[in-house]
Amino acid sequence: MSITTTSPAEIGNSGNSSNSTNWPEWFSKDQNEAWELFQSLPQPKRNDEPWRFANLKALDLSEFQPAKPVEDKAVLIARSSGLADLAAKLVFANDALIHREVAGLPAGVLLLSLEQAATEHEELFRKHFMSTEARLGSKKFAALHRARLRSGAFVHVPRGVVIERPIEIWHWVEGENATILPHTLIVLGEGASVTVIDRFVSSRDERSLAIAVNDLTVGTNAKLHYVGVQEWSDKATAFHLNTTEVEKEGVSTALQMNLGGAYIRGESDSHLLGEGSRSVMLSINPANGTREIDQRTFQDHFSPRATSDLLYHNALADSSKTIFAGLIKVEEAAHETDAYQKVRNLMLSDEAEANSMPGLEILADNVRCTHGATSGELNEDELFYMMARGIAPKQAAQLIVRGFFGAVLEHLENRDLQDHLGEILDHKLNL
Amino acid sequence: MSAHSSSSLSIRDLHASIGDKPILKGLTLDIPKGEVHAIMGKNGAGKSTLAKIMAGHPDYTVTSGDVLLDGESILGLEPDVRARLGLFLAFQYPMEIPGVTIANFIRAALQARLPEGEELEATDYYAKLYAKMDALSVPRNFTSRSVNEGFSGGEKKRCEILQMAMLEPSYAVLDETDSGLDIDALKIVSAGVNALRGPNIGMLVITHYQRLLDYIVPDKVHVMSEGRIIHSGDKDLALKLEAQGYDWVEKEFGESGTKAA
Known part of the structure; x- marks a missing residue:
């Protein structure tokens, strides 16, 4: 069959051979289904609410190609220098794990490539890997990610284990029009705690595509700090799709810093599943040139007494553009919800454009929800x-x-x- | 013309307005390097406006006259250029800058004075910063606090003097640095200012109260009224103003238009 012109026809094909060796057989089937789903889903259209104000032209992915192995692994490993004091570091380049460095991880912690996790910890992997649907607009692109995934990071911190020092995970892209599909899957057992930093970097000033996914599962009383530092080249297109699930009294604090890219689509979906759970959603967005940062968020409260706290700061220079659309939803059972959502736009140029669409849907009683968007100048x-x-x-x-x-x-x-x-x-x- | 004109901060027959409203109406003043002058006057005399105009605040328009720094006119220069030429203004109401630490703020100000491509040496910078902070009784953990955010009145003023100490200007204008200070804070701030006195700096201290001049003893005192200097004298003039108020001096010198020396 012919592939739709807006699809990256060859993405992941070169990886199929390695998939068949590194991934378990069942995952290939899973990927085939995802590929069919990708093909069956329509491109986003002008009238689709989740794509309101979006630049649909940026979604034409037809020129992107599968990423080839990088030229010089050693150089990228050397350039993967962030926090000095780490528990562990992983370096991925064009979707291959090229470096693993462990300074000290408590017993029982799993820090693996996704394919190893799928092979050796199938049950855990199946339970948490992309277990919730991408529901903020990018279902099609999430399907593409799943269909052509080649590697990724798997972090499992079992019950009661606290990792004091952060884990850092680097994701490099290299090659003109190269496509990568970074993935970080973090699972925290009851009372566990960890800080994970994802670094997204272009090795050169090249046009590239990244469809990055992170699944964050925070168990009862567990505590996660997650930071995504996105520094793609200024020519890059990138999707950053997040799902966070927080159980009873668990706390997730997640920050996304978008420092690069030409077109960035971010989706952040927090599920406050347990009583008294908490999700802090932060984002830092310096936009300049003609950069577009399009962010959609969901604070979905399922249980009583949970809190969510969203704070997005956009600074817009030149003729940059940002879109923020955020929904707070308080489900029927979620009494005494405390939800906060704030987006602030600092306008540095008359040519810049900031669109803010905060939203509320409340189905429970006795809740406190605050939302607002402000725009101001220097x-x-x-x-x-x-x-x-x-x-x-x-x-x-x-x-x-x-x-x-x-x-x-x-x-x-x-x-x-x-x-x-x-x-x-x-x-x-x-x- | 003053004999000090090539090494002084000189204000020559300055007229300035905000919108259509004239604020300065022919103000002349000469502050030689090495001297401390005080300007006193009632509220509304235009004292703070003078400070802002010298620093180049965009809200005010100079309609005639000149301001010379070591003989060169600084009118028409942007505020940052004036500052880099050696002019410093200690604000009456220092601005809060959320999220910018004092350490980064002062470092940026010093960095701005270096030639392109030259980097401030961090170790020397912090050594100097801490020494100046200690001298002004500014706690060291202030370096990581946002500029003026949540500071008490006294902390803000000490922070202004800290900046002055770090930037080492040739001329400093201190706008009501005593306002909002209790006696202890006043002593600390004054000691900080006195420590900076010397042959390489000229200072203009703007104040409403004589009290400050007990601690920062001026070489000359000027009385400002309705946008002009109407009378000048030595430090005893401040005492007389404190004891007798401003009415006599305005009556005696105000309408006649007598100019300062």
Whole structure:
């Protein structure tokens, strides 16, 4: 059959041979079904609510090709330098695990490639791998991800185990029009705790496609810190699709920093499953040039006394564009829900465009939901104060932007992590 | 013309307005390097406006006159350029800048003074910063706090003087640095200012109260009224103003248009 012109025809084909050796037989069947689903689902259309205001032209993926093995693994491993004090580090390049470094992981922790996890821990893998449908618009692209997945990271922290130092996972893409499908699957047992940082990087200034998925499962009383630092090249197209499930009294704090890319589509779907569970959803988005950052979020409260707290900060320069559409839904049983949603747009240019669409759907009683979107410009008095210290206006604006993002970083508990991400931001903003 | 003109901050017959409203109406003042001058005057005399205009605040329009820094006009220069030329303004109401730490803020200000491509040396910077903080009784953990955010009045003013100490300007204008300070804070701030006095800096201290001048003893005192300097004298003039108020000086010098020396 002919493949629709908006599909990346060959993505993953070159990986099939390795799939057949590294993945269990049953997963190939799973992938075939996903491929059929991908093909059967229509391209998003102008009138589709989840794609309102979106640039549908960016969804033409026809020119993207499967990624070939990278030229120089050693260089990318050397460039995979982030936090100094880590529990472990994984480095993926064009969807192959090229480096695994463990400084110290408590007994029972699994830190594996996805294919190894599928082979050796089938039950665990099946239970948590893409177990919930992508329901914020990208079902088709999630199906493509699943159909052509070649590797990914699997983190399982069993009951009661606390990993003090962070785990860092690097995902490199290399090659003009190369496609990668990064995946991070994190499962925390009861009372477990871990911090995981995903780093998404282009090895060169090339056009590429990434469809990245992360599944975060936070067990009863467990505590997860997850950070995605996206630094794709300024020519890249990327999807970052997240699902978070939090059980009773569990806490997930997830931050997505979008520092690169030409077109970024983010979907973040939090399921507050257990009583008293909590999900903190954060995002830092410096948009410049013609970058488009399109983010859709869902805070879905299923149980009583859960809290969700969303804070997205967008700074828009040049003729950049952002879209935020967020829904808080309080299901019937979710009494005493406390949900908060705030998106702030700092407009640095008259040419930039910020679209904000907050939403609420409440089916329970006695709940507290706050949502709002604000847009503002640089404060002239702050600017004058900084200039009176000798700081040039452009640099002063960058500092104010840095401060605007710093307010989001403050929501992370780990001070070292805050500082580290602050340095990455400083570098990005030329401070 | 003053003999100090090539090494002074000189304000020459300055007229300025906000919108259509004239605020400065022919103000002339000369602050030689090495001296500390004070401007006193009633609320609404235009004291704070003068400070902002010298720093280049965009809300005000200079309609005539000039401001010379070491003989060069700074009118028409952007505020940041004036600052890098050596002019410092300690704000009456310092701005809060959420998320920008004091350490990063001052570092950016120092970095802005370096030639393109030259990096501030971090170790030296922090050593100097901590030394100046200690001298001003600013707790060291302030370096990681956002600029002025949640600071008390005294903390804000100490932070202004800290910035002045770090930036080492040739001329400093201190706008009501005493406002909102209790006596202990006033002593600390004054000691900080006095420590910076010397042959390489000229200071203009703007104040409403004589109290500050007990601690920062000026070489000259000027009285400002309705946008002009109407009378000048030595430090005893401040005491007389404190004891007798401003009415006598306005009556005696205000309408005649007598200019300051």
